[in-house]
Amino acid sequence: MKKLSFLLFALIGLISLNSCTEDDPFTFVAKPDPEGLAFTSSVADNYNLMASNGDNLAERFVWNPVDFDVQTPVKYQLLGSADMTFDTTDPIYEGEATNGAVTVSEMLALAADAGLDNDPETEAPNTGSLNFQVRAFVGSDGGNVVEQFSEVVTVNVTLPEGDAEPELPKIYVTGNFAVASGYAADWSPENGIPLAAEMGGTNYEGFINMDVEQPMYKFLPTNEGWDGNYGDAGAEGGAYTEVLASPGVDAGTPDGTGGYFYVKADPEALTYSLTETNWGVIGNATPTGWDSDSDMTYDAENKVWTLTLDLTAQEAPDNGIKFRANDAWDLNIGDSGADGTAEFNGDNIGVPEDGNYTITLDLSNPRMYTYTLTKN
Known part of the structure; x- marks a missing residue:
């Protein structure tokens, strides 16, 4: 009887063990590196960011490997920020290597976020600082993730006066x-x-x-x-x-x-x-107001959309006109800042006085779109 009981308990234990093996998800408790994650490379005193050298290497950051005491490979992200707000969804580098390169163009993009300007005719500064941090993690950001961050390294940058605007890739x-x-x-x-x-x-x-x-x-x-x-x-x-x-x-x-x-x-x-896309003009400065578009015509020789139209004086940004594609708001262009450059979803464009205007929209220069309002 004792032998039979022993076999019964062993069978129950075996079934229980098999059930746990099949049904329970595998989890782990990672043990961070006791020394912590840190940059191991030195940085320059100052980086001169010339747009003409945009593809060049500005800096290669190096950091120590981290041991989370699991078999899963450790991934690293090199993060950059102008204001200490680091976005892990948009890293400069992500991978298993313990180093990441930053190009001059990537530093220039961060410098633009920081409000740095290399135009000598403006009062904006052309020197400032940028921040970098490295993140080590295992697991998935959408689920079970263990992570560790290094301290922030701040570097000084200079945009030489008179250097040309960064040429877009x-x-x-x-x-x-x-x-x-x-x-x-x-x-x-x-x-x-x-x-x-x-x-x-x-x-x-x-x-x-x-x-x-x-x-x-x-x-x-x-x-x-x-x-x-x-x-x-x-x-x-x-x-x-x-x-x-x-x-x-x-x-x-x-x-x-x-x-x-x-x-x-x-x-x-x-x-x-x-x-x-087929472009038109809409707004309370036009004869049909915000109810419908006035269609523009494409000029293939000059690569611009044009329209001659009577407009009434309206003050931006609350009033004026905007450009729309296909009689819908999915693609619309305005001018935030009233500087003559056109941006998707920009502010309304003001009209200085009543009159008959020739309106042009130039979309031929990618990401540098412009428009004109010329009174006839």
Whole structure:
């Protein structure tokens, strides 16, 4: 009887052990490195950030490895901030290496966030400080994560007076539409139409006129040749899957026909998109107020949208006009700061006095859009 009882308890224990093994999720309690996470490299006394050297290495930060006492690989993020507000969702570097490079362009982007300016005609300072921190973590940010942060390292930067505005990173588009659409040459890398990204980013955008029945095109990393070109990941020319491949097939448009498109591409994420746009003017300075748009006409020779219209005097930002695409607010352009530059979702544009105006919207220079109001 005792032997039978022993076997029964052993069987229950085995079943219980098997049940725990199958049903209980694996969790761990990580043990941080007792010495802590810290930068191990020294930094310069000052960094001179010249836009012309944007692709150059500004600094390579090095830190010690961290032992969380688990088998899971430790990941690191190098974080930069102008104001001590570090965003772990947008690191400068993320990976398993214990070092991360920062380019001049990436420091310039942080300097712009800090309000630094290299224009000698403004009162804004051209010297200041930027902050860097490294994060070590295991697990997933969406669930079970254990992390550790280093102390903040602050570096001094200078933007030399008179240095040109930082040139935005660009890629280029060329295809069978160029000549018919007012550009220089078909399938010509050197005459490629530029798309621009934010400093240090890969989110390229721009507007391109594709005035042919069936546009075909490719994306080029430079305007010097075909090396590294990107097309669509589809099976045959004219595909529009919104997925990039290198080299891929010649890409097409959403419905296979031509138009004036807002083009976005991210070669790092291997994505792209085209949105056909037709632009108009709306606002309480126009004859139809905020109820409907006054349509503009595209001038392919000068690469601008134009409209001649009677306007009434209105004061921005509460009143005035705005530019809209496709009679909707999804893509709208205004002017925050009333400086003549146009921004997506910007403030209303004021009208100084009543009169008949020629209005132009120039979207040909990617991420540097402009407009004019000229009284006739």
